[in-house]
Amino acid sequence: MIEVQELTKRYGDKTAVDGLSFAVKPGQVTGFLGPNGAGKSTTMRMIIGLDRPTSGTATVGGKRYARHAAPLQEIGSLLEAKAVHPGRSAFAHLKALALTHGIPRRRVDEVIELAGLQKVAHKRVGGFSLGMGQRLGIAAALLGDPEIVMLDEPVNGLDPEGVLWVRNLLSSLADEGRTVMLSSHLMSETALIADHLVIIGRGRMRVDTTVEAFIEQAGGRGVKVSTAEPERLRPLLTGADVTVTSTTAEELVVSGLDSRQIGSIALQHGILVYELTPQTVSLEEAFMEITSDAVEYQSAPVETATQRKAA
Amino acid sequence: MTTATTDTAGRTSARPTYKVTLLGVLRSEWSKFWSLRSSWITLGLAQAMVIVIGTLACAAYSPGSGGENGPPIGDSALGLALTGVTLAALAVGVLGVLVAAGEYSTGMIRSTLAAVPKRLPVLWSKALVYGVVGTAAATIAVLGAFQLGGLTLMDTDIALGFGDDGVPRALFGAGVYLGLVGMWGVALGALVRSTAGGIAVLAGLLLIVPGLASLLPDSLADNITPYLPSNAGSAMYALEQSSDLLSPGAGLVALVGCVAVTLAGAAYRLARTDA
Numbered sequence: 001m002i003e004v005q006e007l008t009k010r011y012g013d014k015t016a017v018d019g020l021s022f023a024v025k026p027g028q029v030t031g032f033l034g035p036n037g038a039g040k041s042t043t044m045r046m047i048i049g050l051d052r053p054t055s056g057t058a059t060v061g062g063k064r065y066a067r068h069a070a071p072l073q074e075i076g077s078l079l080e081a082k083a084v085h086p087g088r089s090a091f092a093h094l095k096a097l098a099l100t101h102g103i104p105r106r107r108v109d110e111v112i113e114l115a116g117l118q119k120v121a122h123k124r125v126g127g128f129s130l131g132m133g134q135r136l137g138i139a140a141a142l143l144g145d146p147e148i149v150m151l152d153e154p155v156n157g158l159d160p161e162g163v164l165w166v167r168n169l170l171s172s173l174a175d176e177g178r179t180v181m182l183s184s185h186l187m188s189e190t191a192l193i194a195d196h197l198v199i200i201g202r203g204r205m206r207v208d209t210t211v212e213a214f215i216e217q218a219g220g221r222g223v224k225v226s227t228a229e230p231e232r233l234r235p236l237l238t239g240a241d242v243t244v245t246s247t248t249a250e251e252l253v254v255s256g257l258d259s260r261q262i263g264s265i266a267l268q269h270g271i272l273v274y275e276l277t278p279q280t281v282s283l284e285e286a287f288m289e290i291t292s293d294a295v296e297y298q299s300a301p302v303e304t305a306t307q308r309k310a311a
Numbered sequence: 312m313t314t315a316t317t318d319t320a321g322r323t324s325a326r327p328t329y330k331v332t333l334l335g336v337l338r339s340e341w342s343k344f345w346s347l348r349s350s351w352i353t354l355g356l357a358q359a360m361v362i363v364i365g366t367l368a369c370a371a372y373s374p375g376s377g378g379e380n381g382p383p384i385g386d387s388a389l390g391l392a393l394t395g396v397t398l399a400a401l402a403v404g405v406l407g408v409l410v411a412a413g414e415y416s417t418g419m420i421r422s423t424l425a426a427v428p429k430r431l432p433v434l435w436s437k438a439l440v441y442g443v444v445g446t447a448a449a450t451i452a453v454l455g456a457f458q459l460g461g462l463t464l465m466d467t468d469i470a471l472g473f474g475d476d477g478v479p480r481a482l483f484g485a486g487v488y489l490g491l492v493g494m495w496g497v498a499l500g501a502l503v504r505s506t507a508g509g510i511a512v513l514a515g516l517l518l519i520v521p522g523l524a525s526l527l528p529d530s531l532a533d534n535i536t537p538y539l540p541s542n543a544g545s546a547m548y549a550l551e552q553s554s555d556l557l558s559p560g561a562g563l564v565a566l567v568g569c570v571a572v573t574l575a576g577a578a579y580r581l582a583r584t585d586a
Binding site for chain 1: 326327328329330331332335336338339340342343346347348349413414417418419420421422423424425426427428429430583584585586
């Protein structure tokens, strides 16, 4: 369990993290999202005590990180892939970290194997690719066999195989009942593995919700229906969880029914339907909408055809 | 917390209990030091400087030639054999800076402090490990230089043996001086957090400031100069106490004080500021 309360961090007159409060619950995968510069990394650095909060607290398992007798056993973290001396081998790096805690050599070999680094374990880290560096960082995070794993942008720069590896690893960790917190600036990637979402922008809390609820809210489960007679079709679409909204004169967005059900209802009543499109792409859009005012480096608006917004 | 499962991360039955201990941190720093090629190279280089320069200086000695090319410490077998110490101090100090500042320039410090969030044990361990390693390596080199150089001076008027008055003290003094300079380098590196900056400060204080001090009015210079690290060190390994140097004991105290003050500054910065 990670608990963050009223956490604030200022650098001079710039506020990186502003009164953030949230909890990462045990046995869940929590996605920590925000655009670049939103304060994700700073928050994570404060959780493991690398940065001192200007005010507020961050605790891991009820205590400040530094108060734990064996912090690596409490929470394993990957903050920057290359927090490693390039002149040292992967094995020597992990061994040096293990020695501080009295973690046996056997465990070092285990995490090297787990991360698939056997072949390069005795090579100097300076020659590692981004992907191998990331694997080494994850190996280090798992060294203490921690209950909580906290990873900052774990799939950044990985090839598809590496992305899949990280995704599988995280879900198996979660299946074992461990707590996982991972940050990302990619909504769609995170929604695949996370249970819970914490979205921040400009250091402030934007959304703290479940992935389910977020998708629901974003209209991700809806179906866009284009019909010649929306007024006739609309009252026919009823049910416990069915909601219908209309965007333009000829369009309805229906949630709670799938395209097949809507199609058959329309057919029964002889209503002409010329489009039935399940809404799938709106997660990233919803995320951008939430954080749009909070983008650190806002690019000039580009007029595109993707202006449709499920209200 | 104990959980009993078998799983991907290799966890078997009940979890072992780990603990961060000072001994663990010391072992970690020991392992970190020896797992870098630069440690071996620089340490070897420092030893080579002491031995090669010392031996050459002894071999070049001819009775009566003292005058213009005379070594700084005086024309004894010991002074000649220790000619390389000045240069070796720079090498040993630079390695000390690398040991500490290298963690910052590479980002390693974040891994280190995530493992030891109480932080200060890391600094103490680094200083201690490198201080001990540096003293041991330097002492071996100094003894080697004295022995090898002694061979070439065997039949000259300045020949000295290990048993002669003050010789063991001066030799071990040189070893301890180099070890302390190494420790000082660690402190400077941790204080400045930059390899280039740390080396600049170290080289400046060891080599340049003593020269600059001579520009000060005599009354002031006489009070400052003997306490500068390189001069305090010279006092530790000089065979005869000269008027412008401290006594060997006072030199040791001055140098230890200098290291302690720098370490305290480094500790303050480490404990108080973001990594």
